[in-house]
Amino acid sequence: MKNIGNKIIWGLVSLLGAFAFSLIAFQREESINAIWFITAAICIYVVAYRFYSAWIATKALVIDGSRQTPAVKFSNSRDFVPTNKWVLFGIHFAAIAGPGPLVGPTLAAQFGYLPGTIWILVGAVVGGAVQDMVILFFSVRRNGKSLGQMAKEELGALAGLASLIGTFVIMIILIAVLGLVVVNAMKNSPWATSTVVATIPIAILVGLYMRFIRPGRVLEATAIGVILLLMSVYMGSVIDNSESMRGYFDHGGLFLAWALIIYGFVAAVLPIWMLLAPRDYLSTFVKLGTIIFLAIAIAILQPEIKMPAVTQFTDGSGPIFGGSVFPFVFITIACGAISGFHALISSGTTPKLIDNERHIPMIGYGGMLLESFVAIMAMVAACVLEPGIYFAINSPAGVVGTEASEIISKINSWGYSVTVEQMNQLAKDVGESTLFARTGGAPSLAVGMATIFANAFGKHLLALWYHFAIMFEAVFILTTLDSGTRVGRFMLQDMLGNLHPKLGRTSWLPSIILTSFIVVSCWGYFLYIGVIDPNGGVNILWPLFGIANQMLAAIALSVGTAILIKSDKINFAWITAIPLAWLMIITTSASYQKIFSEDVRIGFLSAASAMSQKISEGHIPEYGIDVAQKLIFNLKLDAGITIFLVIILWIVIIDVIRIAVKTKINNHKRKLLNV
Amino acid sequence: MFSLRKLWVYIRTVSGDNDYEVYLENFRCCRKHNKDYPLSRAEYFQSKLEGKWNKINRCC
Numbered sequence: 001m002k003n004i005g006n007k008i009i010w011g012l013v014s015l016l017g018a019f020a021f022s023l024i025a026f027q028r029e030e031s032i033n034a035i036w037f038i039t040a041a042i043c044i045y046v047v048a049y050r051f052y053s054a055w056i057a058t059k060a061l062v063i064d065g066s067r068q069t070p071a072v073k074f075s076n077s078r079d080f081v082p083t084n085k086w087v088l089f090g091i092h093f094a095a096i097a098g099p100g101p102l103v104g105p106t107l108a109a110q111f112g113y114l115p116g117t118i119w120i121l122v123g124a125v126v127g128g129a130v131q132d133m134v135i136l137f138f139s140v141r142r143n144g145k146s147l148g149q150m151a152k153e154e155l156g157a158l159a160g161l162a163s164l165i166g167t168f169v170i171m172i173i174l175i176a177v178l179g180l181v182v183v184n185a186m187k188n189s190p191w192a193t194s195t196v197v198a199t200i201p202i203a204i205l206v207g208l209y210m211r212f213i214r215p216g217r218v219l220e221a222t223a224i225g226v227i228l229l230l231m232s233v234y235m236g237s238v239i240d241n242s243e244s245m246r247g248y249f250d251h252g253g254l255f256l257a258w259a260l261i262i263y264g265f266v267a268a269v270l271p272i273w274m275l276l277a278p279r280d281y282l283s284t285f286v287k288l289g290t291i292i293f294l295a296i297a298i299a300i301l302q303p304e305i306k307m308p309a310v311t312q313f314t315d316g317s318g319p320i321f322g323g324s325v326f327p328f329v330f331i332t333i334a335c336g337a338i339s340g341f342h343a344l345i346s347s348g349t350t351p352k353l354i355d356n357e358r359h360i361p362m363i364g365y366g367g368m369l370l371e372s373f374v375a376i377m378a379m380v381a382a383c384v385l386e387p388g389i390y391f392a393i394n395s396p397a398g399v400v401g402t403e404a405s406e407i408i409s410k411i412n413s414w415g416y417s418v419t420v421e422q423m424n425q426l427a428k429d430v431g432e433s434t435l436f437a438r439t440g441g442a443p444s445l446a447v448g449m450a451t452i453f454a455n456a457f458g459k460h461l462l463a464l465w466y467h468f469a470i471m472f473e474a475v476f477i478l479t480t481l482d483s484g485t486r487v488g489r490f491m492l493q494d495m496l497g498n499l500h501p502k503l504g505r506t507s508w509l510p511s512i513i514l515t516s517f518i519v520v521s522c523w524g525y526f527l528y529i530g531v532i533d534p535n536g537g538v539n540i541l542w543p544l545f546g547i548a549n550q551m552l553a554a555i556a557l558s559v560g561t562a563i564l565i566k567s568d569k570i571n572f573a574w575i576t577a578i579p580l581a582w583l584m585i586i587t588t589s590a591s592y593q594k595i596f597s598e599d600v601r602i603g604f605l606s607a608a609s610a611m612s613q614k615i616s617e618g619h620i621p622e623y624g625i626d627v628a629q630k631l632i633f634n635l636k637l638d639a640g641i642t643i644f645l646v647i648i649l650w651i652v653i654i655d656v657i658r659i660a661v662k663t664k665i666n667n668h669k670r671k672l673l674n675v
Numbered sequence: 676m677f678s679l680r681k682l683w684v685y686i687r688t689v690s691g692d693n694d695y696e697v698y699l700e701n702f703r704c705c706r707k708h709n710k711d712y713p714l715s716r717a718e719y720f721q722s723k724l725e726g727k728w729n730k731i732n733r734c735c
Binding site for chain 1: 685686687688689690691692694695697698701702705715716717719720721722723724725726727728729730731732733734735
């Protein structure tokens with residue numbers, strides 16, 4: 001009887017999910033309510049979790065609850081600690097959820113809501129969550145080994161090296177692009193800049209409290225910090241209204257980029273307790289609180305989606321970034337659907353904390369589903385804006401021009417209505433001087449979130465909500481920047497230690513300074529170029545980050561596939577091989593287009609030669625030649641990096657094919673011998 | 676059954692607020708640490724931070 005009841009309930013959930021999804025996919029004439037996005041997502045997630053993850057766990061991985069995990073075997077109350085599954089779920093989710101699932105869907109909304117939403121849902125269920133769970137399981141079975149170690153052991157030394165280099169490249173590009181997002185959000189905005197700057201002394205104060213006043217009292221210190229952060233949002237408006245003070249925080253992109261580069265170096269050299277750790281506590285709480293708050297606000301408000309399901313920019317002519325919907329929607333949305341970076345967490349801290357193998361589906365698969373849900377909310381926040389406003393905020397000056405009337409007539413010519421007065425009023429309402437060409441995704445996401453919050457909890461507070469959203473995005477982007485620079489430094493010290501042992505010592509100050517300087521210089525270079533690029537920089541950096549991240553995901557799925565094949569589970573290898581094949585297709589295709597496309601908004605090399613031609617024909621004024629030459633060099637460098645990433649990807653894939661063929665031949669031989 | 680007390684313990688555990696108490700409990704019962712005396716709260720917190728931030732533990 002109970003069994004029949006269960007079947008009926010799951011049947012109803014599946015039907016509701018299918019109905020909600022079909023509404024999203026096929027409704028064209030009338031606008032659609034955001035609640036259907038939430039309904040479709042939740043139904044699809046719970047059905048996938050209940051059936052697909054359980055099937056993988058029992059049939060393919062054969063999870064064994066009686067087997068000792070590394071956390072139990074090596075319990076030392078430091079690295080290996082058996083942890084309650086709900087607690088570990090919270091720790092794991094806090095580790096994997098960064099700014100990626102917020103920025104990617106916001107940018108991909110230029111194709112309309114449908115392509116991105118389908119990819120977020122399908123990609124997470126079939127790809128991202130499977131990757132996170134499978135890698136977590138294999139790491140647990142290998143005493144908590146890292147992805148790099150597993151790649152080396154299962155695929156060979158070259159694959160191990162590839163994952164190490166891939167991780168480093170991602171780190172550099174990721175920090176640069178996130179830095180650019182923050183710079184674009186703070187550009188000529190005294191309110192946003194002063195709020196973001198205030199997070200630094202607040203974090204230091206929290207650090208001092210936890211170090212000297214009340215050591216280790218995380219919640220007390222965080223509560224004080226969060227209150228101060230909220231006060232800093234309000235104080236930002238006071239600074240913005242003060243003629244004498246606003247000048248200190250009113251800066252252009254270049255100044256802010258240099259400030260961020262210097263900050264990044266100082267943060268990497270300072271002791272962890274002073275800035276990095278306290279900022280992380282603050283950002284984690286603000287992040288989780290805001291995400292819960294946003295979900296509640298969407299549920300209460302049930303806003304209408306204003307963006308069309310599919311825009312004309314699926315053909316590749318989009319203003320935010322060049323490239324057609326295939327393959328670029330899959331590259332733009334990485335973290336909300338599938339992210340190779342997660343495999344580093346699933347083979348890093350988490351496997352050493354798993355108390356029982358039975359917890360693996362919930363933490364690995366379930367954690368990724370929640371991350372995907374964050375991406376769905378970001379998509380909703382971007383799509384509740386009028387499309388004209390969305391494009392006016394996100395389109396770079398290089399595409400739509402610099403004059404308000406010029407921008408508006410361009411956007412109107414695409415069929416999206418927006419007026420100069422509307423944009424000026426919106427800027428005034430959110431407390432900004434202008435919202436035109438605020439590229440990077442953060443400002444439009446902040447406007448979307450602020451609109452939802454303001455409509456649900458108080459319309460007169462739109463400016464405060466907007467700057468709260470900017471602070472929310474900036475605070476954990478800066479945490480990623482700090483921790484990424486630090487990890488990059490460790491990786492570099494590890495490599496340099498082979499040249500000279502002292503350089504490998506993580507506590508030796510000259511080595512700390514040298515390696516921090518190198519890492520900061522690497523991402524600082526890309527950030528600088530992004531800022532001087534008239535097309536906004538995101539156009540180049542975000543796809544590069546997407547390609548690198550998907551390449552790392554392909555390495556992780558290759559490791560999973562190779563282990564399944566080697567352990568006589570070739571019949572189950574499709575679980576990881578299908579998402580791997582898809583990543584292989586999209587990454588290779590996107591890379592090919594980014595390198596060789598003749599469209600100057602897509603191809604690095606054609607953009608470089610078009611710019612060279614402009615210089616030689618005298619179309620670029622004398623003062624712009626220096627910048628143009630830097631951009632040409634950067635485009636060629638980006639092409640080189642992309643080629644390098646594709647080569648790494650194919651080396652790993654060929655390795656997997658080699659292992660599959662070898663195993664097949666061995667199995668065949670074994671069968672013949674048995675006969 | 677949901678209870679505020681359980682929620683509070685959960686928040687303390689996820690945030691690491693009660694890590695030191697757990698460490699002391701573990702120290703007393705398991706004695707795996709090869710030390711006569713447990714670390715002070717400040718020492719423990721410092722060593723925990725060092726361990727936490729010497730690897731990738733924040734994603735994109």
